[in-house]
Each structure stands twice: as structure tokens, then as C-alpha cells.
Amino acid sequence: KSDSTANVGIGIAGHLSHEKGPKEYLDEFVAEKFRNATITYTVYGGVPTAATLKEIVKDNFMIVGDAARQVNPITGGGIVQGMIAGSIAGKVAAEAVKKGQFDAKFLKKYHKEWDKTLGNTQKVMHNMKEKFLFMTDERFNNLVSFCKKIPSDKFSLKALFAEAVKGDPKLMLDVAKSFVVSKIKLK
Structure with a gap:
């Protein structure tokens, strides 16, 4: 961030945190690498890096972004994926309103377009992440x-x-x- 300030973070798969929690790992890292540092604030959160949900549409319902687990499973980033999924879902929703069709069969257009645009890549990345984990x-x-x-x-x-x-x-x-x-x- 500057000459005297930095963001330091950690990501850890839940199944790998048996001995210690993420905060303990982070505290140890900061203590070792930044001996004279003072922590000014902390932020905690979770990122769903599991595979995208198998079903992201139901009657009258489409799910996008983190809620649908549309996150890059290797980096944990999801803003781009969420924006792309939201854009696709929005276009399908607009078409659904025009046609008065809100059943899962019609809304499946979103799921098909998601798979074609990024979903298949997400599946490959998820499998790669699994390789990295082990x-x-x-x-x-x-x-x-x-x-x-x-x-x-x-x-x-x-x-x-x-x-x-x-x-x-x-x-x-x-x-x-x-x-x-x-x-x-x-x-």
C-alpha cells in the first residue's frame, strides 16, 4: 500500500486447518516476516472455492456469484465471475419477463450460457485446485x-x-x- 503499510493475508482450505486456524497461521507469518510491524486492523471472511453448484436455476430463481460458488477456485477471486454471471442472468431475466416464462426450463438458458462462457473453465480450474491441494x-x-x-x-x-x-x-x-x-x- 505504501512504504510503511502493507496488506498481508492468508487463505487456507478448511480441511487443512486441523492443527491451527487461519488467524494463528497468519499471526505466525507476520511475526516471522514483519517483526517490527503493528497490525492496524483485521478482516475475516470466507471464500467458496468448491465447484460451482450443480443447479443454479429453479422455477422463478437464478443464483449468481459467491452464492452459486462461481469463484476462481485457485485464486479465490470472484468479482469478474460474479459480474459475468450477473450479466448473463440479467439478460435471461429480461427475456423471461418479456415472454412471461419463469420456469426452470426457460431459466436454464442462464446455466447453459454460464457453462459456455466460464463454467467449463471453472470446472477445469476446480480440478486443478484439487491437484494443488494434495x-x-x-x-x-x-x-x-x-x-x-x-x-x-x-x-x-x-x-x-x-x-x-x-x-x-x-x-x-x-x-x-x-x-x-x-x-x-x-x-
Whole structure:
């Protein structure tokens, strides 16, 4: 944020917090890395990184964003996904009003368009996240160290993936498996 202020945060999967809670991990990290720091405020929250809900429409109802678990399961970001889902749902809702059709069969247009636009990518990302969760710390740390080589002005998901695969070619096989599993689950 500035020369003397920084945001420091942590994300942890619930099933991995048996020994300590997220706040304990964060406090330990801050104490180790920022010995002379003072915490000015704290914010707590949860991010639904599970797979998108199987059903996001019912009669007279469409669900979007975090409530539908339309969050990037790897980064935890969801603003873009929520805006895209909201835009799709809004267009379908407008069409539903014009036609006077609010049943799940009609509203399913939103679900189909979501899958075509971002939903299928979300499924692949979810499967990749599952791979990351069960990766050894050593392998994960190696991947991160390869990714540190990317200059900040060149940083993108594509660059991140390319650098990670260069450092760990087996990652490409894991991603391919994630993609195949996602395609099979779609049917």
C-alpha cells in the first residue's frame, strides 16, 4: 500500500486447518516476516472455492456469484465471475419477463450460457485446485519458486502457467488429466 503499510493475508482450505486456524497461521507469518510491524486492523471472511453448484436455476430463481460458488477456485477471486454471471442472468431475466416464462426450463438458458462462457473453465480450474491441494509442500514450493522469475509487468495466468510447466513438466500431465476429468463430468 505504501512504504510503511502493507496488506498481508492468508487463505487456507478448511480441511487443512486441523492443527491451527487461519488467524494463528497468519499471526505466525507476520511475526516471522514483519517483526517490527503493528497490525492496524483485521478482516475475516470466507471464500467458496468448491465447484460451482450443480443447479443454479429453479422455477422463478437464478443464483449468481459467491452464492452459486462461481469463484476462481485457485485464486479465490470472484468479482469478474460474479459480474459475468450477473450479466448473463440479467439478460435471461429480461427475456423471461418479456415472454412471461419463469420456469426452470426457460431459466436454464442462464446455466447453459454460464457453462459456455466460464463454467467449463471453472470446472477445469476446480480440478486443478484439487491437484494443488494434495501436492507435497516441496513440489508446490518448487512451482512457486519458478514463478518468481516472471517480471511483474509480464505477469499473467498464461505466463504463470508457462513458467510453472517449464519448471515442472509433469504439471502439464496433471492439467491435461484435470481437463479430461472436467470434460467427462460435463456429460
